[in-house]
Amino acid sequence: MIHTISVTGLWLNWRASSCTLNNPNCFHLEQCTNFSLYIYPPNSLPLKSFLWPPPSLHSFSRTLGHYPPGDQGALAEALEPRLRPYLTDDPRKACLKLVMMDPMEGPRVEYPRYLRQLPHWDQGRNHVVFDYYDWHWSHYGQSHAAFESDYALVFKSSPKSSGYRPGFDIPTLLHPSRIPQCQCGPGDEPDDPLTRPRPLLAFFKGVIQTSNVANLRRRLLAMHDGVDFVVEDTADPASAHQDLDPASCPPADFSAFYKEHRALSYNEGMCWSRFALVPRGYGLHIYRLAEALAAGSIPVILSDNFQLPYSDWLDWRSFSLVLPEKDTASLPALLRSITPAHEAMLREAGQRLWQTQLATPELRLRLGLEIVHERIKQAQAGLTARYVPEALLHTPERSGPDDPEI
Numbered sequence: 001m002i003h004t005i006s007v008t009g010l011w012l013n014w015r016a017s018s019c020t021l022n023n024p025n026c027f028h029l030e031q032c033t034n035f036s037l038y039i040y041p042p043n044s045l046p047l048k049s050f051l052w053p054p055p056s057l058h059s060f061s062r063t064l065g066h067y068p069p070g071d072q073g074a075l076a077e078a079l080e081p082r083l084r085p086y087l088t089d090d091p092r093k094a095c096l097k098l099v100m101m102d103p104m105e106g107p108r109v110e111y112p113r114y115l116r117q118l119p120h121w122d123q124g125r126n127h128v129v130f131d132y133y134d135w136h137w138s139h140y141g142q143s144h145a146a147f148e149s150d151y152a153l154v155f156k157s158s159p160k161s162s163g164y165r166p167g168f169d170i171p172t173l174l175h176p177s178r179i180p181q182c183q184c185g186p187g188d189e190p191d192d193p194l195t196r197p198r199p200l201l202a203f204f205k206g207v208i209q210t211s212n213v214a215n216l217r218r219r220l221l222a223m224h225d226g227v228d229f230v231v232e233d234t235a236d237p238a239s240a241h242q243d244l245d246p247a248s249c250p251p252a253d254f255s256a257f258y259k260e261h262r263a264l265s266y267n268e269g270m271c272w273s274r275f276a277l278v279p280r281g282y283g284l285h286i287y288r289l290a291e292a293l294a295a296g297s298i299p300v301i302l303s304d305n306f307q308l309p310y311s312d313w314l315d316w317r318s319f320s321l322v323l324p325e326k327d328t329a330s331l332p333a334l335l336r337s338i339t340p341a342h343e344a345m346l347r348e349a350g351q352r353l354w355q356t357q358l359a360t361p362e363l364r365l366r367l368g369l370e371i372v373h374e375r376i377k378q379a380q381a382g383l384t385a386r387y388v389p390e391a392l393l394h395t396p397e398r399s400g401p402d403d404p405e406i
Contacts, residue, residue: 216280319353
């Protein structure tokens with residue numbers, strides 16, 4: 001089937017690529033005097049797949065899919081509590097309209113048609129759409145994995161820096177496919193990731209692709225020493241096993257342990273390592289980023305041109321290492337040069353951020369909407385969005401529905 005694009009569609013696409021909140025062609029600030037949210041109920045969506053929880057997060061039940069169509073009160077029960085007071089059942093009064101529809105359901109090239117069937121679409125103005133597809137292609141471009149979203153704000157994982165609209169879109173964290181299970185506490189209970197013994201300097205376990213994009217991962221594999229810098233290719237039979245048992249405390253003699261077993265389970269590697277390597281694959285973003293934070297291992301991000309999640313607001317260098325791919329060869333020496341005090345500071349900041357802002361889909365959605373809300377307030381005041389770490393790393397408790405903060 002050949003898909004055609006109208007001249008009008010191309011013109012809209014070009015204009016949407018430069019959207020800001022202050023541009024009335026893209027966003028109606030006057031609708032946001034009172035910040036409020038409208039969620040399209042499942043029965044109003046052209047696709048059957050209701051995007052909650054997000055893809056690949058199997059540990060959460062499909063809560064919203066069981067609620068009566070159009071029942072905003074029921075929808076609210078599945079959201080983070082601090083978002084609930086902002087829900088409205090009147091789309092005409094909403095500042096933002098959330099489209100919880102999965103673009104992976106059906107051909108992505110058809111997704112614009114589904115969006116434009118929504119009753120209040122208005123070319124996407126004041127709408128939020130979600131794209132958790134692990135590819136960086138811009139949603140303005142035309143390819144088999146891109147989709148047009150008109151003037152809507154896009155919450156997207158794996159955006160490329162050149163296709164990101166600063167102050168408008170939200171780069172999001174790719175939802176973890178699994179949470180590392182670490183049990184090194186008393187009686188094999190979950191432990192404190194800040195004090196857990198970590199005999200490994202660095203760890204990566206994953207697919208080492210054979211295509212050109214795999215050069216980075218192959219360079220990391222060449223650094224494997226089996227002592228404290230462990231990189232395992234799951235295509236190798238020795239490393240392919242997927243032991244899902246929680247990791248216990250690391251052995252006293254890790255070198256002897258690894259020499260005997262020749263491989264680590266995923267949980268063992270993530271729980272026992274000081275640093276978790278996060279190299280790009282076919283996409284710019286991989287699950288390992290969230291999984292490293294969950295395990296208390298400091299992410300080492302190797303992905304050029306990757307727009308880091310919530311990067312307008314979160315200072316990633318305060319809780320992770322972000323390195324150019326060209327510096328991969330110096331990685332072991334760089335990691336060994338980090339002082340214990342600096343390492344502890346990075347790990348503590350990462351744990352605080354994970355537990356308060358990123359650990360669940362509800363928290364991540366709230367963080368994204370908090371950022372949009374702050375941007376709207378600054379646009380209304382004629383200001384430029386700026387990084388405010390205190391507001392996001394330490395969020396005060398709400399005093400009630402009249403509190404102006406989300």
